[in-house]
Amino acid sequence: xxxxxxxxxxxxxxxxxxxxxxxxxxxxxxxxxxxxAERVGLLAENLADYRADVHRCGPAELPALIxxxxxxxxxxxxxxxxxxxPEWLAEADVxxxxxxxxxxxxxxxxxxxxxxxxxxxxxxxxxxxLDAGPDQGRRRITLVPDHHICVVRAxxxxxDSVVQGLERLDPAHPLTxxxxxxxxxxxxxxxxxxxxxxxxxxxxxxxxAAEG
Amino acid sequence: MSRTYLGMPGSHPxxxxxxxxxxxxxxxQDAQLRGNLRHATHTIRAKRAKAVAELxxxxxxxxxxxxxxxRTLRHLDHYLERLEESVTRAGGTVHxxxxxxxxxxxxxxxxxxxxxREVVKVKSMxxxxxxxxxxxxxxxxxxxxxxxxxxxxxxxxxxxxxxxVPAIHRNRGEIRDIFRERMAAxxxxxxxxxGDEPRELAEAxxxxxxxxxxSAKVGISGANFMVADTGTLVVVESEGNGRMCLTxxxxxxxxxxxxxxxxxxxxLEVFLQLLPRSSTAERMNPxxxxxxxxxxxxxxxxxxxVLLDNGRTDTLADRVGRQALxxxxxxxxxxxxxxxxxxxxxxxxxxxxxxxxxxxxxxLRGVGGxxxxxxxxxxxxxxxxxxxxxxxxxxxxxLIHLRERVVEGGEVTLRGxxxxxxxxxxxxxxxxxxxxxxxxxxxxxALRGGQRLAARTRRFHPKRLPGPGRAWTDTRELPEVPAExxxxxxxxxxxxxxxx
Ligand code: SF4
Numbered sequence: 001x002x003x004x005x006x007x008x009x010x011x012x013x014x015x016x017x018x019x020x021x022x023x024x025x026x027x028x029x030x031x032x033x034x035x036x037a038e039r040v041g042l043l044a045e046n047l048a049d050y051r052a053d054v055h056r057c058g059p060a061e062l063p064a065l066i067x068x069x070x071x072x073x074x075x076x077x078x079x080x081x082x083x084x085x086p087e088w089l090a091e092a093d094v095x096x097x098x099x100x101x102x103x104x105x106x107x108x109x110x111x112x113x114x115x116x117x118x119x120x121x122x123x124x125x126x127x128x129x130l131d132a133g134p135d136q137g138r139r140r141i142t143l144v145p146d147h148h149i150c151v152v153r154a155x156x157x158x159x160d161s162v163v164q165g166l167e168r169l170d171p172a173h174p175l176t177x178x179x180x181x182x183x184x185x186x187x188x189x190x191x192x193x194x195x196x197x198x199x200x201x202x203x204x205x206x207x208x209a210a211e212g
Numbered sequence: 213m214s215r216t217y218l219g220m221p222g223s224h225p226x227x228x229x230x231x232x233x234x235x236x237x238x239x240x241q242d243a244q245l246r247g248n249l250r251h252a253t254h255t256i257r258a259k260r261a262k263a264v265a266e267l268x269x270x271x272x273x274x275x276x277x278x279x280x281x282x283r284t285l286r287h288l289d290h291y292l293e294r295l296e297e298s299v300t301r302a303g304g305t306v307h308x309x310x311x312x313x314x315x316x317x318x319x320x321x322x323x324x325x326x327x328x329r330e331v332v333k334v335k336s337m338x339x340x341x342x343x344x345x346x347x348x349x350x351x352x353x354x355x356x357x358x359x360x361x362x363x364x365x366x367x368x369x370x371x372x373x374x375x376x377v378p379a380i381h382r383n384r385g386e387i388r389d390i391f392r393e394r395m396a397a398x399x400x401x402x403x404x405x406x407g408d409e410p411r412e413l414a415e416a417x418x419x420x421x422x423x424x425x426x427s428a429k430v431g432i433s434g435a436n437f438m439v440a441d442t443g444t445l446v447v448v449e450s451e452g453n454g455r456m457c458l459t460x461x462x463x464x465x466x467x468x469x470x471x472x473x474x475x476x477x478x479x480l481e482v483f484l485q486l487l488p489r490s491s492t493a494e495r496m497n498p499x500x501x502x503x504x505x506x507x508x509x510x511x512x513x514x515x516x517x518v519l520l521d522n523g524r525t526d527t528l529a530d531r532v533g534r535q536a537l538x539x540x541x542x543x544x545x546x547x548x549x550x551x552x553x554x555x556x557x558x559x560x561x562x563x564x565x566x567x568x569x570x571x572x573x574x575x576l577r578g579v580g581g582x583x584x585x586x587x588x589x590x591x592x593x594x595x596x597x598x599x600x601x602x603x604x605x606x607x608x609x610x611l612i613h614l615r616e617r618v619v620e621g622g623e624v625t626l627r628g629x630x631x632x633x634x635x636x637x638x639x640x641x642x643x644x645x646x647x648x649x650x651x652x653x654x655x656x657x658a659l660r661g662g663q664r665l666a667a668r669t670r671r672f673h674p675k676r677l678p679g680p681g682r683a684w685t686d687t688r689e690l691p692e693v694p695a696e697x698x699x700x701x702x703x704x705x706x707x708x709x710x711x712x
Binding site for chain 2: 001002004005006007008009010011012016017018019021022023024025026027028031046050101105106109122124125126127132138139140143144162163166167171172173174175176177178179180181182183184185186187190192194195196197
């Protein structure tokens with residue numbers, strides 16, 4: 001096949017290198033100049049626009065908030081990534097299933113919720129990105145259970161744009177970009193939230209106390 | 213069950229080879245199809261315009277997208293070798309398929325090697341193009357489509373009609389009937405008393421497919437992008453069925469056209485902005501998955517990448533036509549096309565409907581067949597497709613070029629070898645049209661002027677389509693006029709750039 005490709009490109013001069021074909025990157029790195037607070041505000045707004053439930057709190061309130069969200073949902077069990085800070089679930093009255101290679105999809109299907117951190121959150125598009133890091137776990141744990149609580153640490157994770165987000169991410173890790181719960185418009189273009197992924201996505205944005 | 217069957221015998225995409233005007237004549241008489249299509253295309257069109265308007269650097273992103281694809285295509289051999297290396301390094305296995313038959317053989321053998329007889333599939337135009345499901349069925353392997361619309365199409369024993377919303381020709385009542393009647397034969401039956409609310413129908417699909425996902429051992433996908441440098445594949449989707457197919461099975465087989473390469477990780481910053489806004493008119497689609505080879509204990513243990521030619525190198529050999537390979541399958545061109553709106557997707561006789569199908573199918577298959585020869589005429593040359601295309605494919609230019617090939621014949625590359633095709637017979641009218649078109653091409657200033665005029669004075673456009681199209685259009689609504697044509701924007705901003 002490479003022979004066919006080369007014959008097809010007979011008109012390309014032999015000494016032309018890929019970089020001789022110019023690519024002007026004069027698009028914007030970000031679409032706006034924002035303060036930290038504005039950036040986090042935009043993230044919350046865009047997440048909500050795509051039907052994620054957004055909550056905001058300080059670090060001290062986080063365990064109680066997670067416990068409350070799980071209780072309101074009636075969740076009795078939760079999958080826990082290996083590196084999730086233990087205090088996050090300290091107040092939750094639920095059975096814990098540690099993320100492990102042995103857990104089958106059926107095991108996960110029997111669990112109510114999953115709680116994770118994230119790698120990056122992109123304000124302009126309302127996107128959270130998971131990179132399978134220690135506080136996020138295997139890809140399947142945020143896919144099979146029907147309820148996902150994702151904790152975003154505002155200071156560490158929030159960027160403005162897709163350009164900035166990609167720069168921070170390592171392609172060697174499997175990535176999942178999530179912008180609102182799954183959706184379909186396949187039936188007469190009526191948007192229905194929640195087909196196969198978690199039908200409820202709750203994002204908790206945690207601000208450091210110092211940020212007020 | 214009422215069926216909107218559009219004169220397309222058989223379920224294999226390649227089975228539908230009626231010339232475009234005849235197939236289109238059938239669908240233009242179908243009031244429901246036309247109503248559904250008009251509603252759908254107009255809705256998406258308006259939303260897309262809004263999503264695009266949010267980015268004031270859209271023109272620059274579009275130019276960068278086109279330039280990245282051109283760089284890739286002009287050096288495709290280099291990037292293919294690089295991709296093979298990086299995928300292999302990351303633990304994947306790369307296979308090369310020169311045509312549909314070879315790709316189908318490879319995938320069938322890979323599935324057989326696992327000992328499985330069922331696979332789950334995420335919507336992929338490449339596998340539809342090669343008729344993979346039919347090939348697997350012949351080998352006794354059931355392929356389950358898991359995209360909601362593809363499920364509707366598959367259960368209804370039907371053909372997709374739109375890239376993005378393949379079941380756009382079905383309304384909710386029909387979908388309920390299809391689910392009630394057919395789900396049981398494929399797996400978990402539809403719930404008792406299933407109604408026709410989209411939410412209920414989506415829930416029925418969730419339950420039906422969950423059974424399949426949880427037990428699936430083999431997944432088959434395509435990919436939106438492949439990064440040559442890193443060996444990363446990218447799948448952009450909405451429903452989560454893609455994530456299911458990409459992460460739950462033990463073996464993953466991805467069949468991807470060779471033109472889906474981008475050189476670097478950074479290049480994704482352009483396409484992950486262009487694609488969702490052009491396609492579903494969202495800032496970002498609900499789910500995007502990227503993976504590089506295999507990951508320890510997370511996702512499939514075996515990953516196979518089947519690189520598909522199937523006419524792509526023939527297309528690449530054509531200096532005018534090769535720009536069609538920039539396409540990122542967003543479907544924006546379908547939604548603005550007055551001909552597509554009238555004719556429906558099935559009339560294009562391949563996996564690729566609308567303006568992109570009109571230039572891609574005749575190039576992938578050659579213009580020897582009557583369907584392929586008629587497709588370049590399936591356009592009023594209004595230029596709306598070019599204006600919305602996020603990678604600036606000049607579809608009218610390629611259409612004119614292909615019309616010339618149909619009418620005049622000439623040298624082409626067919627299945628990797630040079631061939632000379634004869635002029636089409638009985639195209640006297642087209643020949644006259646061609647003379648005018650050639651004049652325009654020989655006078656680039658006139659073409660540019662004509663396009664600018666078209667963008668600014670759309671309301672003066674003729675109400676009837678020229679050429680063979682005339683027979684099957686009575687009236688048509690004209691697409692919204694873009695505020696500034698791409699060519700104008702290009703001229704303006706290139707000028708500005710010099711001053712920076
Ligand atoms: S030709 Fe352009 S507008 Fe049409 S589907 Fe391809 S990328 Fe989208």
